Amino acid sequence: MLTATEIAGFAGAGLAGAAYVPQISHLVRARCSAGISRLAFVVWLLASLLTTTRAIAIHAGVFIALGGIQIAATALITLCATRYKDTSCPIHLPAQPGHASGPCSDFQVTYLKETT
Numbered sequence: 001m002l003t004a005t006e007i008a009g010f011a012g013a014g015l016a017g018a019a020y021v022p023q024i025s026h027l028v029r030a031r032c033s034a035g036i037s038r039l040a041f042v043v044w045l046l047a048s049l050l051t052t053t054r055a056i057a058i059h060a061g062v063f064i065a066l067g068g069i070q071i072a073a074t075a076l077i078t079l080c081a082t083r084y085k086d087t088s089c090p091i092h093l094p095a096q097p098g099h100a101s102g103p104c105s106d107f108q109v110t111y112l113k114e115t116t
Contacts, residue, residue, distance in 0.1 A: 009062030013069055020073035026089075027080040034092035036081040045074040 002010075026032060052067025 006062060010065060013062060013066040016066060017069040017073065020069075020077070024073065024076055024080070027077060027084065030089035030091075031084045031087055032089035032092055033081045033084040033086070034088040036077065038078060038081045038085075041074050041078045041081065045071065045078055048074055 023036075027036070048067055048070040052064060052071060055063035055067050
């Protein structure tokens with residue numbers, strides 16, 4: 001039977017995994033590696049492998065689960081960032097001269113047209 005703190009720990013591990021979803025989703029769907037530090041993710045992958053090895057050695061279930069999630073997510077991000085190296089989606093492309101920088105909402109575009 002799990003204790004309340006173990007349940008909280010597994011919930012935290014799940015939350016940590018959910019936090020990776022937007023990054024992975026953007027990498028895979030947009031094939032965009034803008035802003036991704038491959039070196040940082042390689043280091044996080046190594047750190048996850050080392051700490052998960054310790055968690056397995058001491059049979060720490062919550063930390064094994066967390067480590068497994070982090071290993072899978074950081075490995076996937078590292079692989080996708082390498083595959084899509086130097087690629088950007090339209091949102092991350094540099095602003096063109098004479099255009100507003102960054103994406104504009106329909107409201108902003110309409111407002112700019114009306115005020116210029």
